[in-house]
Amino acid sequence: MPEKEAYAQLEHKIMALRENSRTGDERKTLDEVFDRDTILGIYKLMTDGVVDTIEYPVSTGKEGNVFAAKDYDGKLVALKIYRTSNATFNRISRYIEGDKRFRGIAGSKRKIIMAWASKEFRNLQRLKDAGVNVPTPIRFHRNMVVMKYIGTKNGPAPTLRNVVLEDPQAVYETVIEYMRLAYQEAELVHADLSEYNILYYRKKPVIIDVGQAVLTEHVNAKDFLKRDIENINRYFRSLEVDIMDKEEVFQTVTGAPK
Ligand SMILES: Nc1ncnc2c1ncn2[C@@H]1O[C@H](COP(=O)(O)OP(=O)(O)OP(=O)(O)O)[C@@H](O)[C@H]1O
Numbered sequence: 648m649p650e651k652e653a654y655a656q657l658e659h660k661i662m663a664l665r666e667n668s669r670t671g672d673e674r675k676t677l678d679e680v681f682d683r684d685t686i687l688g689i690y691k692l693m694t695d696g697v698v699d700t701i702e703y704p705v706s707t708g709k710e711g712n713v714f715a716a717k718d719y720d721g722k723l724v725a726l727k728i729y730r731t732s733n734a735t736f737n738r739i740s741r742y743i744e745g746d747k748r749f750r751g752i753a754g755s756k757r758k759i760i761m762a763w764a765s766k767e768f769r770n771l772q773r774l775k776d777a778g779v780n781v782p783t784p785i786r787f788h789r790n791m792v793v794m795k796y797i798g799t800k801n802g803p804a805p806t807l808r809n810v811v812l813e814d815p816q817a818v819y820e821t822v823i824e825y826m827r828l829a830y831q832e833a834e835l836v837h838a839d840l841s842e843y844n845i846l847y848y849r850k851k852p853v854i855i856d857v858g859q860a861v862l863t864e865h866v867n868a869k870d871f872l873k874r875d876i877e878n879i880n881r882y883f884r885s886l887e888v889d890i891m892d893k894e895e896v897f898q899t900v901t902g903a904p905k
Pocket residue numbers: 705706707708709710711712713725727782794795796797798803804806843844855856857
């Protein structure tokens with residue numbers, strides 16, 4: 648298909664998504680997400696054979712949107728697009744500062760948000776390699792991350808927040824084990840872990856939203872970890888799980904001697 652025509656088709660499709668959004672707020676965020684550079688970026692993912700079609704919006708978050716898309720084999724993939732807005736920039740810069748992997752990426756906000764997408768991609772890869780259950784990363788490009796879709800064609804897997812667990816004790820223990828693997832094998836602290844950023848799929852927790860995860864050597868890593876532990880304990884305590892006290896979890900996760 649000639650380039651111009653393909654681009655026009657994509658724009659058309661995005662207009663349709665916009666028309667289908669129910670609220671003015673939804674439309675506004677879609678307009679913010681699909682700026683011209685982003686549309687060109689999606690177009691690149693399409694010509695590179697990563698994404699064939701965008702199917703439907705899955706979520707509108709604080710700094711980005713997640714869409715269900717299809718690859719050229721017809722398999723669903725998740726496409727996460729960070730908005731290149733000031734709000735996104737302000738929230739993420741404190742995680743980028745102090746991460747040696749991002750030394751030297753000063754410059755435009757857009758560049759930093761692009762670095763953020765690459766950070767989410769790399770964090771997913773490290774976590775996957777460490778044995779943590781995360782969506783397999785497929786590609787990043789500019790402000791976008793493509794990863795495996797967690798769910799069925801009827802919709803994404805629910806978050807822990809929105810599911811009734813069969814065996815909450817086992818899920819609690821698995822989450823702690825993932826935090827341990829993340830810390831000791833991937834050398835990462837999630838830094839925004841809670842029941843909102845864990846999906847439940849095929850009876851196992853899946854950790855998502857890892858853009859802000861920091862290396863364990865980050866100056867604030869231990870504080871972020873403590874906050875993660877408090878969130879996780881709070882959530883599972885509410886399910887009447889027999890939880891470990893937070894110091895014990897900290898020791899288990901970091902492997903620090905008692
Ligand atoms: N790989 C995936 N497969 C299926 N659904 C996903 C996937 N990744 C994210 N989602 C869906 O999108 C939602 C938001 O994802 P995520 O937390 O990564 O984005 P976010 O922009 O940081 O959102 P928020 O600000 O709400 O935390 C998830 O709760 C989930 O419903």
